[in-house]
Amino acid sequence: MYPPPPPSSGYPPPPPPLRPVRGVALFAVVALVCNCVIGVVVAVIDLWYAGLIDRLLAGTDSVSDAEAGVADLVYGLSGILEFLAYVVCVVAFLVWLFRVRANAEIFSPGGHRRSRPWVFFGWVVPIISFWFPKQVVDDIWYASTRAGHESAPQRGVINAWWAAWLLAAFVANAAGRLLFRAEEPEQLADASRFDVVSIGLTMIAAVLAIAVVRKITEAQEQQVRATLTTYGSHPAF
Template identity: 45%
Template sequence: MLPLEPSNPMSPVRGPATLAVTLLAVNSAVGLAAAGVDLWVASLMERAITDPASITEAELNSADVIYAGSGLVELTAYLAAVAGFLFWLFRARDNAEALSPEPHRHSRKWLTLGWVVPVVNLWFPKQIVDDIWVASTPGRVTGVGLGHARRPGLVWAWWLTWLCAWLVSNVALRLLLAGEEPADLARAARFDVFGIALYWVAAALAAAIILKITAMQEAGRTSVSAGSSPSHPVA
């Protein structure tokens, strides 16, 4: 079996990677501010329970406005980070297909649909990133199949953390929508902080994956430009 040698042109991926990592960092910073708002709202609600006379209606109205505004900004930053990640993902998938003749487990349409279609969104995105990582690995030989190659532990860590963050955030949202008493709102706000913390970790792991795959693909692109196959080993 011979080392993989790309036959199709590859595109620069460092620009999309930089954009994706930057937007993930911005989203994390916005999440930090949102967590501060959550803790402030939780504290206010607890004051409303223990000492109702110390809370004015103006404070409660302000809390509603700030909390809603925080959520809107947080959603905007999250969607921007998602868009940046998908932009990089499509470019990385193109390069992975140029690097490896072996078929990926999922067609290109699942690069977006895989995140929103119920049930399969629990594992399709991870498999897509797995295949891109494996196909991008310099020195890999054909014949094993992308789906049967060793799975990178970094991708496992990212995906499990992201799933936990998604689950906790959904629970927090349900608590918020169902809550009517100050104690319910305080509980939802503190639960949301936990979800944000998990998203921070997932974002950091996603950035590490982006940088690793980008480095492998840029090394492969450089090797192709120099007229040789990317055959140096990767740990």
């Protein structure tokens, strides 16, 4: 808690205590990086599996039953690994987002267009998920960066991240549909190759998400340092 200034000091009342964000930001960044690394591994497996199907179609004797069985197992496990990495990444990002939103409400109590439950529900409710999360992040960005700055912050990195995220989500959904509907080996090979495109776009969105996490986290830490200058103490951040 901030120590209250003496009555005669003339200081304004201290703000509510801020929540530390460095740890959850690190968690989010590590999860995003791991998701990218796993994405590369899964993309390699996708291409390998598609190539094996091509060999199988070229000649039935070119792929043994044992090799086909191992390929099916590895391909299936890679899909599970990709899903688990994505879930961890989502959880880490949302934990960070909830934390910086809580601080942003202290920085700018009336500067948020959506109530706090929409920090989560905005991602899962159909239709509004196309713009509610972007509004939430925009408001957090503005609340976290405007104090002590002469001009409004540039949101180019957020715009780029959101565009990449929407495109990646659309392509990932299409790739999932192709895989689910694949009945012939040729269709399965095509779905595997298309999944590589989805992974590439997701990695671009993840890299931009890392930039967003870092910029907002650094902005909030800067505000904490400004509070330290004014009040002389602050919670561990």
